Amino acid sequence: MNDRVALSINDWCRWSGIGRTKTYQLISDGHLPIVKIGKKTLIRTSDGEALLEKFRQISPTSKMEAAN
Secondary structure (H helix, E strand, O other): OOOOOEEEHHHHHHHHOOOHHHHHHHHHOOOOOOEEEOOEEEEEHHHHHHHHHHHHOOOHHHHHHHHO
């Protein structure tokens, strides 16, 4: 994915192609863990890769249903 250990929300959205609203929904639903350092919210690259891998294993028509 990336040589960085963690990504900011903006960097994650750019890399994954998932918008900010959906990203925050995934976070609040417990599908995407975050790390807070002060006010900064980070997503571990390993957690992001695991989430995307989970979506790859689901059929295209039900990808977003799995996240809800």
